[in-house]
Amino acid sequence: MEAELKNLLSDLHALEDSLRDPTHHSLIDKMRSRVERLSVMENSRVVQRVKIKDMSAEVVDSNPYSRLMALQRMGIVDNYERIREFSVAIVGIGGVGSVAAEMLTRCGIGRLLLYDYDKVELANMNRLFFRPEQAGMTKTDAAVQTLSDINPDVVLESYTLNITTVQGFETFMSSLNNKSFRPDKEGSGVDLVLSCVDNYEARMVVNQACNELSQTWMESGVSENAVSGHIQLLVPGETACFACAPPLVVASGVDERTLKREGVCAASLPTTMGVVAGLLVQNTLKYLLKFGNVTPYLGYNALKDFFPTMEMKPNPQCSNAACLEKQKEYALAKPARDAAARAKMEVEISLEPECLHEDNDWNISVVDDSDVQVSSTSSGALPEGLVFELPSADEFQKPSVSEETTNTVDDLEDLRRQLEALNAD
Numbered sequence: 177m178e179a180e181l182k183n184l185l186s187d188l189h190a191l192e193d194s195l196r197d198p199t200h201h202s203l204i205d206k207m208r209s210r211v212e213r214l215s216v217m218e219n220s221r222v223v224q225r226v227k228i229k230d231m232s233a234e235v236v237d238s239n240p241y242s243r244l245m246a247l248q249r250m251g252i253v254d255n256y257e258r259i260r261e262f263s264v265a266i267v268g269i270g271g272v273g274s275v276a277a278e279m280l281t282r283c284g285i286g287r288l289l290l291y292d293y294d295k296v297e298l299a300n301m302n303r304l305f306f307r308p309e310q311a312g313m314t315k316t317d318a319a320v321q322t323l324s325d326i327n328p329d330v331v332l333e334s335y336t337l338n339i340t341t342v343q344g345f346e347t348f349m350s351s352l353n354n355k356s357f358r359p360d361k362e363g364s365g366v367d368l369v370l371s372c373v374d375n376y377e378a379r380m381v382v383n384q385a386c387n388e389l390s391q392t393w394m395e396s397g398v399s400e401n402a403v404s405g406h407i408q409l410l411v412p413g414e415t416a417c418f419a420c421a422p423p424l425v426v427a428s429g430v431d432e433r434t435l436k437r438e439g440v441c442a443a444s445l446p447t448t449m450g451v452v453a454g455l456l457v458q459n460t461l462k463y464l465l466k467f468g469n470v471t472p473y474l475g476y477n478a479l480k481d482f483f484p485t486m487e488m489k490p491n492p493q494c495s496n497a498a499c500l501e502k503q504k505e506y507a508l509a510k511p512a513r514d515a516a517a518r519a520k521m522e523v524e525i526s527l528e529p530e531c532l533h534e535d536n537d538w539n540i541s542v543v544d545d546s547d548v549q550v551s552s553t554s555s556g557a558l559p560e561g562l563v564f565e566l567p568s569a570d571e572f573q574k575p576s577v578s579e580e581t582t583n584t585v586d587d588l589e590d591l592r593r594q595l596e597a598l599n600a601d
């Protein structure tokens with residue numbers, strides 16, 4: 177390009193010399209200044225990052241992976257480079273999904289599958305990721321444009337479709353099943369599905385697809401008043417699916433009557449969405465690279481900076497047939513799972529140094545607390561700060577003992593006493 181522009185300049189110079197009529201010179205000057213401007217623009221263009229074959233831990237300014245590979249040196253992750261083997265599907269490339277996609281791209285994830293049917297609008301500019309000049313582009317195409325510039329090593333697949341339509345659902349399922357990226361992978365073609373959609377119907381569709389495929393997924397959400405959010409891990413058969421229990425939300429302390437009115441535009445904050453995307457990708461990294469604990473349910477209340485957590489067991493009366501099927505499979509595999517856990521524990525015990533103080537004067541004994549459960553849906557108890565977003569469909573409507581009745585009884589009792597007191601006089 178640079179050489180072409182130089183040639184164009186010398187051609188213009190030759191043309192100027194050959195022209196006898198000086199009135200044409202001003203036009204030539206104008207063309208020359210245009211070519212010069214193009215030369216400047218070409219020189220200032222950002223150099224595109226080249227693809228990198230192997231992740232290196234070498235600490236040099238030009239290595240985009242040095243800080244990530246340092247996680248290995250710090251003893252957090254055993255093998256960071258494994259991240260290149262993983263495929264993550266992100267459904268919904270909005271305020272949470274787009275930021276999650278950028279984080280995973282910067283972390284050097286192997287492959288990202290992006291699903292959305294919407295276009296970028298200027299009304300999205302209060303959130304992170306998309307830029308004003310991308311308004312009008314589909315969110316998936318705009319995301320691929322930005323992400324491929326940030327990290328060309330990531331394999332990006334863009335699906336501009338609505339998963340809640342019949343055709344969309346079919347394409348969604350077949351793309352999740354496609355194993356061309358890693359043919360030897362067991363199960364589906366992806367390692368994790370992240371749901372970053374903003375409505376109940378789309379969540380139920382992701383739930384259906386993941387139950388059918390036995391696909392582990394994570395759900396995320398931000399409240400309509402923009403001040404609370406949550407993430408949840410869903411393992412078909414092992415944890416509650418999205419249809420097992422009414423969805424949970426973090427009680428935000430905002431008057432419900434001010435929310436969800438017809439025609440009222442939902443609020444959104446880049447801060448809350450950034451926090452939820454950060455929590456979601458943090459747990460994705462922990463799940464994929466096997467470090468730390470993956471939280472089953474983590475809420476976020478921005479008004480109080482409160483983060484409630486809990487676990488949810490699957491509901492044996494779940495309305496989703498695929499969920500019941502996976503629950504059965506999980507129960508059948510229990511003996512094998514227990515045996516494997518026992519064998520693992522025996523190996524760990526045999527590797528431990530022998531205990532020097534088997535008897536002690538204080539009769540202190542250690543009790544196994546591995547069976548203690550934080551809470552479950554069957555008990556109906558929720559940790560402080562969490563509420564169900566929707567009422568349970570088959571909830572028994574108890575006739576409430578109204579305060580009014582109690583008050584009436586109290587009042588009558590009072591009246592009787594007053595009358596007795598009057599009669600006594």
Ligand SMILES: [Zn+2]
Binds near residue numbers: 417418420495
């Ligand atoms: Zn279920």
